[in-house]
Amino acid sequence: MRFADEIVPVKELETYLPTDVQLSDKELGMAKTLIDTLITKFDPSNYENEYHKQVIQMIEDKAGNEDIALIIR
Secondary structure: OOOHHHOOOHHHHHOOOOOOOOOOHHHHHHHHHHHHHHOOOOOHHHOOOHHHHHHHHHHHHHHOOOOOOOOOO
16 A cells, blocks of 8 residues: 555656566566465455554543553554
8 A cells, every 4th residue: 555645657757767678488487486486366365453452452441431542554
């Protein structure tokens, strides 16, 4: 996830990329193979929303008149 000020247009990034790089067919094939092995279907159930859990816990603590400890990671 990125903040809005961290997102830059592609054209701006292209100015930093080297233009004189030569890759062999072997190198391109290896890169494609690596990328293909890392591709998986996104399953949001594999992830937990830690921020949401902390907010719910703070609300429950507040409702129970307990002291609230905010932990930001």
